[in-house]
Amino acid sequence: MVNARAPWMFSTSAIGFVIDPEVAKDADIFHCAYDADGNSMNSDDWGCAGSMPDLQHAMQEQERRAAWCNQAPAWRSCACAWGATAEDRSGCQYNEIVLWGDRFEQKLPDVVEAIFYPINGRVDTWEGSAAGARDAHKAFALQFNRPDLKLLTFDVPAARRGDAPWELAQ
Numbered sequence: 001m002v003n004a005r006a007p008w009m010f011s012t013s014a015i016g017f018v019i020d021p022e023v024a025k026d027a028d029i030f031h032c033a034y035d036a037d038g039n040s041m042n043s044d045d046w047g048c049a050g051s052m053p054d055l056q057h058a059m060q061e062q063e064r065r066a067a068w069c070n071q072a073p074a075w076r077s078c079a080c081a082w083g084a085t086a087e088d089r090s091g092c093q094y095n096e097i098v099l100w101g102d103r104f105e106q107k108l109p110d111v112v113e114a115i116f117y118p119i120n121g122r123v124d125t126w127e128g129s130a131a132g133a134r135d136a137h138k139a140f141a142l143q144f145n146r147p148d149l150k151l152l153t154f155d156v157p158a159a160r161r162g163d164a165p166w167e168l169a170q
Helices: 020-028 055-069 101-106 128-142 156-161
Strands: 016-019 030-036 097-099 110-119 150-155 166-168
Touching: 016 020, 016 128, 030 055, 097 101, 110 128, 128 150, 150 156
Parallel strands: 110 150
Antiparallel strands: 016 110, 030 097, 150 166
16 A cells, blocks of 8 residues: 555555545455555464554554654665665565455455556566556456546656656556
């Protein structure tokens, strides 16, 4: 999940969904949240052992941690434990959200507002592309009869500067 006040994401190239917050809330699709990489695939409680009490708390903690990591002195810069670059993996300052897959699936296609892909960020490990996003967007729109589904770009450096990162893809 991209936090507007700490706009760090796991991948600067992977495509993603923009989730409709009202549909998500009504369907109760959020299972748990972490303010950092939660290693949920190796966690008990369906990926939520050790998670934050709620989504809002996780976002606030991510903001606090990002502010601490990005202030002087330079030794406070947070880094990924497994060696990814600060740019490609956002210095591991991203958060992790675990959804209830069955609830998400039951709310398709309404829970998805748009499909997006990041642009202008440093990429060391490619996980997606504009072409892949266009293909996913086209397939989703066709499968769910959603000709109005938006395809967006997310400008990584703009988000980090505090500027509006979202634009309609050309």
